[in-house]
Amino acid sequence: MAKLLPDPSLYPSPREAMKAPPEDVAYVASIYTGTGIEKPDFIAVVDVDPKSPTYGKIINRLEMPNVGDELHHFGWNACSSALCPYAKPHIERRYLIIPGLRSSRIYIVDTKQDPRNPKLEKIISPEEVTSRTGYSRLHTVHCGPDAIYISALGGQDSEGPGGILILDHYSFEVLGRWEVSRGSQYLAYDFWWHIAHDIMVTSEWTTPRYFENGVDLDALLAGKYGNKIHFWDLAKRRHVEDVELSKDDRMVLELRPYHNPTELKGFVNTVVNTKDLSSAIWLWFLEDGKWQVRKVI
Structure with missing residues (x-):
C-alpha cells in the first residue's frame, strides 16, 4: 500500500539539509x-557532479520565449516550510518559479521528468500579476507553508508600494497581495521568516524609478533608498514594527535568519553608507520583547 510521505528532499532545518547528499545539477539564470x-534570457543547466566528465559545464539550456525579462532570483514551488503543522506536507518539490525582474512575468518550469532537461510548464503574464496584485518588478521567491510567496519591488508603475504576492501551490494561480495591513512599509526587496514563531521579516531597497537605470545619486542623498527592516505577523499578514538601521546606511537588501529555526536572530546587509561609502552587515534580534539591530561588520 502506498504511503503518503513528505518529499524526502525537505528537511526540518538548514542544519539537517546541509547533511543531505549534494545536488548533481544546478540551474543558473x-x-x-x-x-x-536582443535575445531571450535562459536557464543554464550546469553539471555539478565532481565525478561527471562534464563537471562544471553547461549541459543544457532552457530559453524563455520572450525578450527582456531580466531573470533574477528564483526558487522552488515547495521546500521545508511544507513541514509546518498547518502546511501541505505532501506537496512535491519539482517546479522552478522564475520571475522576470524587468518584465514582471512568471515562468513555471518542471524539472521532474528529467532534471537535466527542464520543461516550461506555464507562463503567468505581467498583466495578470499586476491586475490581481497591483505589484510589478518581481524579485525573491520563497515557498511558504500555505502558498508560494514572491516579493515585488514596485507598484503598477515606477513608484511603490512594493510588497509580496502569493501563488497557489498547485495551480500557480495568482491569489493576490499577501499584506492585509502594511503599516509604514512602502519600499520592498527581500523577505524571510522565523516560521516557528509566525514572524516575517522584510527589507527595503527603493522604487523602480531609482534602480532600473542604475543608482540615482541625488535620490540616494535625498533618502529615497531604504534604511529599515520590517517585522510582520505572518499568520495575520499584518505589519507589526519597523526598525531603522541608521540614517546614513542605505539599501537594506539580503536577509538571512539563523540556521537554528528557534532563534529570533538574523543578518542583513546594507550596500552603502552615504557618509563614508562603506558597506555593512547587521544583526537583528529580539531582546526584552523589542526588536533591535546592531552593526557587526
Missing part, C-alpha cells in the same frame, strides 16, 4: 540585459 543583444 543567464541574462542579456545591458548587453545590447
Whole structure:
C-alpha cells in the first residue's frame, strides 16, 4: 500500500539539509540585459557532479520565449516550510518559479521528468500579476507553508508600494497581495521568516524609478533608498514594527535568519553608507520583547 510521505528532499532545518547528499545539477539564470543583444534570457543547466566528465559545464539550456525579462532570483514551488503543522506536507518539490525582474512575468518550469532537461510548464503574464496584485518588478521567491510567496519591488508603475504576492501551490494561480495591513512599509526587496514563531521579516531597497537605470545619486542623498527592516505577523499578514538601521546606511537588501529555526536572530546587509561609502552587515534580534539591530561588520 502506498504511503503518503513528505518529499524526502525537505528537511526540518538548514542544519539537517546541509547533511543531505549534494545536488548533481544546478540551474543558473543567464541574462542579456545591458548587453545590447536582443535575445531571450535562459536557464543554464550546469553539471555539478565532481565525478561527471562534464563537471562544471553547461549541459543544457532552457530559453524563455520572450525578450527582456531580466531573470533574477528564483526558487522552488515547495521546500521545508511544507513541514509546518498547518502546511501541505505532501506537496512535491519539482517546479522552478522564475520571475522576470524587468518584465514582471512568471515562468513555471518542471524539472521532474528529467532534471537535466527542464520543461516550461506555464507562463503567468505581467498583466495578470499586476491586475490581481497591483505589484510589478518581481524579485525573491520563497515557498511558504500555505502558498508560494514572491516579493515585488514596485507598484503598477515606477513608484511603490512594493510588497509580496502569493501563488497557489498547485495551480500557480495568482491569489493576490499577501499584506492585509502594511503599516509604514512602502519600499520592498527581500523577505524571510522565523516560521516557528509566525514572524516575517522584510527589507527595503527603493522604487523602480531609482534602480532600473542604475543608482540615482541625488535620490540616494535625498533618502529615497531604504534604511529599515520590517517585522510582520505572518499568520495575520499584518505589519507589526519597523526598525531603522541608521540614517546614513542605505539599501537594506539580503536577509538571512539563523540556521537554528528557534532563534529570533538574523543578518542583513546594507550596500552603502552615504557618509563614508562603506558597506555593512547587521544583526537583528529580539531582546526584552523589542526588536533591535546592531552593526557587526
